[in-house]
Amino acid sequence: MKTNNRFKMVAIFVGLALLTGVLCLFAYTTQGEEKKTSGEVKLETSENILPGARGAYVIDIKLNNDKKFHISAEVEVTNDSKESWKDIGFDFIPNALTKENKPYLLPNSGKVSIISITKSSKEIPYELTKNKLFLKLEKSLKPGKSTKVKIEYTLELPENGFRLSRVDDSYYLAHWYPMLGHYQNGWNINDYLIKGESYDTSYGSYVVNYDLPKEFLVASSGYEGDIKQTSAGKIEGNNIKDFYMALLDPKDWISKTSTVNGTTLRLFFPSNKTNVAGLMIKDASDAFAYFEENIGDYPFSELDIIANNGGMEYPNIVEVSNNEQNYENTLVHEIAHQWFYFMVSNNPYNDAWLDESLTVFLTSTYLLNKYGDETTGFERALRISAYQSNKKIVNIAQEEFGKGYVSTIYGKVPILLRDFFKELGGQEEALKFLSAYFKQFQFKYVDSYSFSVFFNEYFQGDYSDFLEEWLELKKDAPIN
Numbered sequence: 001m002k003t004n005n006r007f008k009m010v011a012i013f014v015g016l017a018l019l020t021g022v023l024c025l026f027a028y029t030t031q032g033e034e035k036k037t038s039g040e041v042k043l044e045t046s047e048n049i050l051p052g053a054r055g056a057y058v059i060d061i062k063l064n065n066d067k068k069f070h071i072s073a074e075v076e077v078t079n080d081s082k083e084s085w086k087d088i089g090f091d092f093i094p095n096a097l098t099k100e101n102k103p104y105l106l107p108n109s110g111k112v113s114i115i116s117i118t119k120s121s122k123e124i125p126y127e128l129t130k131n132k133l134f135l136k137l138e139k140s141l142k143p144g145k146s147t148k149v150k151i152e153y154t155l156e157l158p159e160n161g162f163r164l165s166r167v168d169d170s171y172y173l174a175h176w177y178p179m180l181g182h183y184q185n186g187w188n189i190n191d192y193l194i195k196g197e198s199y200d201t202s203y204g205s206y207v208v209n210y211d212l213p214k215e216f217l218v219a220s221s222g223y224e225g226d227i228k229q230t231s232a233g234k235i236e237g238n239n240i241k242d243f244y245m246a247l248l249d250p251k252d253w254i255s256k257t258s259t260v261n262g263t264t265l266r267l268f269f270p271s272n273k274t275n276v277a278g279l280m281i282k283d284a285s286d287a288f289a290y291f292e293e294n295i296g297d298y299p300f301s302e303l304d305i306i307a308n309n310g311g312m313e314y315p316n317i318v319e320v321s322n323n324e325q326n327y328e329n330t331l332v333h334e335i336a337h338q339w340f341y342f343m344v345s346n347n348p349y350n351d352a353w354l355d356e357s358l359t360v361f362l363t364s365t366y367l368l369n370k371y372g373d374e375t376t377g378f379e380r381a382l383r384i385s386a387y388q389s390n391k392k393i394v395n396i397a398q399e400e401f402g403k404g405y406v407s408t409i410y411g412k413v414p415i416l417l418r419d420f421f422k423e424l425g426g427q428e429e430a431l432k433f434l435s436a437y438f439k440q441f442q443f444k445y446v447d448s449y450s451f452s453v454f455f456n457e458y459f460q461g462d463y464s465d466f467l468e469e470w471l472e473l474k475k476d477a478p479i480n
């Protein structure tokens with residue numbers, strides 16, 4: 001996610017006084033069509049960071065005229081851990097956004113009501129506490145085995161909500177379905193937080209059938225193809241770690257497309273302020289081409305960009321700013337997340353720096369290259385790093401940051417990396433390193449420890465002193 005958008009959210013909720021306190025923001029295939037392949041790489045991966053659970057989702061979603069969704073999510077769950085399971089854990093965030101459960105900073109709530117949870121058409125018991133949903137199994141699910149469960153519920157989105165949101169007659173479906181948790185010595189599902197990303201999901205396959213009461217423009221983590229108004233359809237996507245979908249009211253949105261190296265960028269822009277849409281699709285295409293050239297191939301055939309001021313990354317789709325004077329940093333940042341967050345995966349709760357700080361670093365490097373001056377490139381990170389309360393050790397749980405989350409993750413770490421690479425030859429060396437790191441871990445799961453092993457191997461030395469100044473490096477650090 002992007003800092004300035006999170007600031008705006010906070011400003012909306014609690015006024016400018018809190019501006020400095022709170023902030024935002026494997027295996028392999030494609031949606032629909034594969035574009036290219038990449039080489040296989042081998043490096044020790046700690047079992048501690050493997051997801052331990054895999055899901056294949058078939059979701060039917062129907063929107064009624066009363067703005068209420070009826071959703072049926074069938075999930076084929078595979079136990080990839082070494083333990084037998086007595087239950088299956090899901091992160092069901094809509095239930096953390098109800099009137100009773102929502103974070104107090106959020107003004108509006110949604111409604112969710114579970115109709116049934118079944119296995120082989122038989123109802124099974126479950127426990128639902130805020131966002132944590134545990135399905136109780138009558139018979140244990142052994143390692144390597146799979147089972148199918150079905151969760152049926154209704155959902156009304158918070159109006160002008162945070163990520164999961166309805167705005168007028170457009171619907172932004174972020175973390176809207178039960179997302180299978182990670183399993184490492186138990187289910188690792190965190191309490192829902194609006195600071196950073198509290199949910200850790202694994203790569204899975206999706207089939208989403210939608211049925212709408214009128215025609216919408218549909219954009220999602222899956223593959224849609226040509227932009228057209230539609231009221232029913234099927235979307236598919238493989239190896240997606242989180243399935244997002246937007247239903248956009250055609251009267252409020254226009255679209256523009258651009259194809260870059262076989263990937264179509266599809267920009268959706270508010271129809272009442274279209275004068276920068278052309279420039280924005282060009283800026284998006286330039287950044288995308290730069291990341292493909294300098295970091296690595298984007299193997300998917302579609303990337304959707306919704307300019308709704310969301311400032312948030314999802315697989316194959318991003319929400320970005322539509323501020324005519326000041327959209328570029330957010331746009332580039334969210335696109336860069338496709339490399340560091342989506343195609344290289346990490347736990348954003350414990351290792352937020354691996355997705356956010358690397359994304360800020362890459363974004364700043366791109367802007368530095370584009371505009372040719374240090375001030376423009378790293379200006380924002382420098383400003384943020386001066387805020388307050390930088391943490392010494394940066395790979396700590398989000399809750400432990402206190403007020404230092406923004407300044408540490410979006411400021412201190414990118415600057416620290418910039419300074420490290422400055423001594424080694426600057427941005428060219430930095431890009432070479434990021435590219436090698438990306439290729440090593442593409443569609444895999446990383447933590448701070450595996451990053452450090454790679455770092456030492458890449459530079460052929462022991463950089464522990466440097467790394468341990470800001471990272472706690474334990475191979476078998478507890479997950480939470």
Ligand SMILES: [Zn+2]
Binds near residue numbers: 025359
């Ligand atoms: Zn971000």
